[in-house]
Amino acid sequence: MSMPNLRVRLFGIACLAIAIALPFYVSTYYTQFFAKALIMGMLAMSLNLVVGHGGLVSLCHAAFFGLAGYVLALLSPRYDAASLLTTLPVAILCSGTAALLIGALVLRTRGVYFIMVTLAFGEMLFFFFHDTKFAGGSDGISINIRPEIAVAGRQLLDLDKTMTFYFVVLGFLVGVIALLTMVVRSPFGRALAAARDNERRARSLGFPIFRLRLTAFTLSGALAGLAGYLAAAQFGFVAPQMLGWHQSATILVMVLIGGLRSVTGPLVGALVLIGMEEVLKAHLDNWKLVEGLIIIGIVILLPNGVRQIWSMVFGASPQRAAEIKPAAAEARHA
Amino acid sequence: MDFITLGVQLLNAVQYGAVLFLVASGLTLVFGILGVINLAHGAFYMLGAYLAYWITLMTGSFVVALLGGVLVAFVVGILLETVFVRLLYGRDHLAQVLLSFGLILVIDEIRQVLFGKDVHAVAPPAWLSGSIQLTDNLSYPVYRLAICVFCLMAALAIFFVIARTKIGMIVRAGSENREMARVLGIKFDRVNRYVFAAGIALAALGGILIAPISTVFPGMGDGMLILSFVVVVLGGIGSVGGAAVGALLIGLTDTFGKVFFPSVSSILIYVLMAVVLLWRPSGILGRQDA
């Protein structure tokens, strides 16, 4: 997987071209819709650094996502636009710090324990915003005016415009993909993967496993913060449910649908899941039943995500076949 | 706070902890013995409460609802294990998390189709519906006391089964060293099925017991799931004794937190969990090598 071949590169460029052309051909509603989907994709990709590359199933990722949203909401003046250049770094910093602190605690645990502890800490942040009055409590809090970039009183970038917002999201998305690709291919990324594949061997080789994982956890939380900031800016409204574990589980579903071992897979997963929800909601009353069954079906039938469909249709490459069922060995008592 | 009020609040804490223990013990058994993480545990708690409502409505007897509800949950558990859950034994945790998340969505919608989405109340059996006068103006419902007694008996039964019976021996062997037990000729397929079904039945039992003092409503399983997780983390995975300790701790923290620190009461239990994790990462009664 080290060198992307020409086909992959061309495919990526084609996707980007479509993404750029898209808002000129669809209605405002669908521009908003795709902006939302891309933000969720960004969130899923950030989670995959921990889940896919780090081998740690975290159920508190939405907490970092929502935290950044709350930071924007609390920093936004009531009648003016907040400045993107100051609020965005603060939001990312807050999410990253929260991830660092929580990570330092939860990474002391393993396996099933890790899942439960991340769930519990995610819920702690949820209840923090849910039960205290300062940020609107369970009712949530509005952001009246979207953030902007202004220099010396002149507005350079106004996120209030749907099209502008979409391209800002797209720009950040490309940046996140580049960053994650670099991280995964770096010695750090390889060490992280080594610790995932065989913790004992990696430890005996002298990798500082705790520090590797904590770094990945923190980076992943900070990127989730970026997505959360953008989501809050788009909807102009933040509620505690943004931090809830249902949200965390939904992101995990996106990761699984997209496949664990690639950087952009979760983005595909997000687009598939959100697109599916949109179609199901429009056609069915009990759409959650169908969604639940589809999720169960994917888990059982496509353990490697929708990419498996791709390889079934176009013939499986031996390398990908080998990726199937990677974590089975460590599944039992960790 | 005077002495009697303190006593009543203690009673409140124990009663709350008792129900928590029932639900969490089911969760910890499934974790400890099958190695399967089941997020749908709370959904079965909710299902139990709705079954209690429905069966009481049909038969007029809460006792029938209690027995029937547990039986239905047990059968559902066996079916689920046969169809879905057994596929997960060799799989990673991610698959388990997501499959059970999918199950939550499915169970929620099935509940909606079968029982609707209304809020319901369930009447306790007539012989338990009275109250005992405790202070000049406060009386305590007998049913709440009955829950404490019932949960205590259930706890003793669980301990007895695990410590003294052949099934319990197999279960303990499986959680200690499954490979060794398999080599020694123990077949786990059946045991797995019954343990999973028993775990589900315990969750449903919790829901049935709580139905008369709570209300039956769609989202009731969610909060219970998280609390059970915290109980299991506090006590140690797979340890039923740990679940008892954890449940009691949560009951005390929650009750007295509400009285003394009302604005931060719901965060307190997580602070407690963080402290315990720093002190003993595998829980109070968990094996520390894990």
Add this chain to the structure above:
Amino acid sequence: MTTKGLLRPLTRRAMLSGTAGAATFIATSPLHSPAIAQNAPLKVGMMLPYTGTYAKLGQFIDDGFRLYVEQKGGKLGGRDIAFVQVDDESKPEAATDNMNRLVGREKADVVVGTVHSGVAMAMVKVARDTKTLLIIPNAGANDATGPACAPNIFRTSFSNWQSTYPMGKVMADAGIKNVVTITWRYTAGAEMIGAFAENFTKNGGKIVADLTVPFPEVEFQALITQIAQLKPDAVFSFFAGGGAVKFVKDYAAAGLNKTIPLYGAGFLTDGTIEAQGEAAKGIRTTLHYADNLDNPANLAFLKAFKAKTGKDGDIYAVQGYDGAALLDIGLTAVGGDFTARDKMIAAMGAAKIDSPRGPLSFNKAHNPIQNIYLREVRNGRNEMISVAQADVDDPARGCKMT
């Protein structure tokens, strides 16, 4: 890997045969909605909770609204009405998205919604941004007709302030001096308790303790024990739905209803009274409706509602019904021409409706001016005792309508 079960990972052949079906399913989904032609039916978007805790409330509002439209032959102000509905699930986090779906994709001209205050405030925000006409048929958040008020936003229900403010005087007049309040820790709770406390202390009463439980928690036992220890003259409470059922039952099970009378906002015993049973007996609440109002409009409404749905109408159905009546007045004033917005909004603001709840008009912030009734639970119904305060007008604090 275990594949002994009934299901196995997909084979390539099974996969290919499934693709065709999936493809047709996706192809039939509407990616573009057709442009709305002039003089086409007016599109009313119903954004209500059709599932979840408030599902029943949402359904009654929906039924009430449609009942009025049916009574007018499917037309309001001579214009055909078409409905499109979205389930808001009472989820504030999905509210903006759902509202965008109605306004942006479905091109709804008018939006009616919703029950949950958090969701309603998100809807208010979108309505202000897009200038969509919004009729709120339940959510009582003071802000919606306070700081967030706008010409295109109307409410046919109540403000939280309005529904409990009269109770302050009622209880003080009854000789009650010390009161413990208890509610959920969220905006609706704080606003309802706040308005009650404002009027109660103004009339010489004292709030001994202000107890709160996180929303939507339903474990009240610890606080009930505390109330018994504090021994106030009375308790004033606000809970709704499942929480209301549980609180009233726990309160009675602890025997407190024998020594400390329970008062509350009307929602404590509305739509929940059946599940509360005996425990609710004697509870006094204030609301802008009572089950036994015998004005002709209410009797006719209840009869028609029963005939349409087979169910007994309640306050939620009335609020939906009045929402349609308000829209009817606006559209009638402009002869069904929705483009004459200013004239239409002026007519709606000046509307005088002979509602099943009694006379209904609107203040400058577009919040109802209406009677608030004192009710007591008798015979399993919320029966009116007296008019607690006539023509209650919300002060609309913070509303700057131009």
